[in-house]
Amino acid sequence: MSLDWLSPEDTRRVTAYLEERCGIPAEALAGLRLFRRGGYVCALREEAAAAAETLQLAGGGLRLVKEMGPGRYKPATRGMQVLAARDGTGIDLTEAELRGLLQGQTLSTSLPGRGFVLLRWEGTVVGVGLLREGRLVGQLPRTVTEHLRLGGDRPLV
């Protein structure tokens, strides 16, 4: 079953976006082939991409970005956690700030700029936020937040 592979031009566009927006070097995507599925651009290793052509697939691939429109993207938490684990930009959150975002709160911030940003907690990527006019809104997937028990005053774990 053939996947909807990205053209070289679209691949370059996504790579440039991740480098510019999230600080992920292009080399981090070496050996990956990108394809579209369900509104997302996902990545497969070359070996998996080759096998994908010969099997009937029910899933697979690592989500990198959501396509918000032609040439407009939003980083996907799952992919960013892997690709930006060691390299990459982002906003460092305190535990209280992360707890607030997980509870659906919007944070006031003096950070400049606007658009999607990576959220880090104690050095580790925990998700994506949207920076807009002095506000930071959490964009963590529902699959992350729906089963969480934040435990009141208990340390976040």
Added chain:
Amino acid sequence: MSRFARRFDRYREIVPDYEAFCEAHERPAPVHLRVNPRKAAPSWVVDRLARAGVRVRPEPWYPHLLRVEAAPEGFAFGATLVHALGFVYIQSASSAVPALALGARPGHRVLDLCAAPGSKTTLLVQEMDDRGLVVANEPNRRRIKSLVTNLERMGAASVLVTAYAGQNFPKRARFDRILVDAPCSGEGTWRGPRAKPRRITPEFRAGLVRQQTGLLERAWELLEPGGILVYSTCTYAPEENEAVVAALVERTGAEVLPVPVDVPALPGLTAWQERTFSPSLARTARLFPHRFDSEGFFVARLAKP
């Protein structure tokens, strides 16, 4: 007397220290968390857990696997951030053994024929540093959902998910490593007061054996010469374990290799009731909860000449 003493009576002769074995089934298996080093360093996870009052100890035979030694009452590991973000996978210690026994390495082409919910698949990805190919196959549409969710949670770019009936997996594919963690009667998972042992009729068992045999036969066809196949179950029944493997060994000349994971396993059986198996079946591994505090398992590692 343990409620398992009668239930497991047919194994009395093949389980050493039978009373302790039954008593072990009365206790819940310890919780283990496997750290995903592609997202976080084990020390990072251990520190976060410690702050919340959770004390863990790395298993010496696989330090990424943390045994929970103490936790606040009612602590729900499945409702933590480290779980939701895929920093850890809740996995029984014994279920890590077949995946580690496979010896998957970066660049290998690997098939996990019965993959849901993905504990072993994600461990294989981890061992391969997400480089190469892992095909995670699961024919059950409901179970495939949990498989996909877990794969996404842990983060992998080397995995393809397929939904073939395992016995009919397309023969055009070939693999260096294949894991057949076959559907089974699941006796090894009956641990603790909440365990609800099901009645296993001979007919039900015979159906499982047919399925297990079909899966193993097809997997063998899909394995490259020189490749390694691991067959495992979480049950004690020799009919579902040594007998299934012995039939393949007799028919194909498959070589039974030792299981290279340093856990206290007992050797597989070379005889059961009126049947005798190849002496090489003693190289397979039986995990019993009173010797290795986890779920009961059977693991066979086979090489294709």
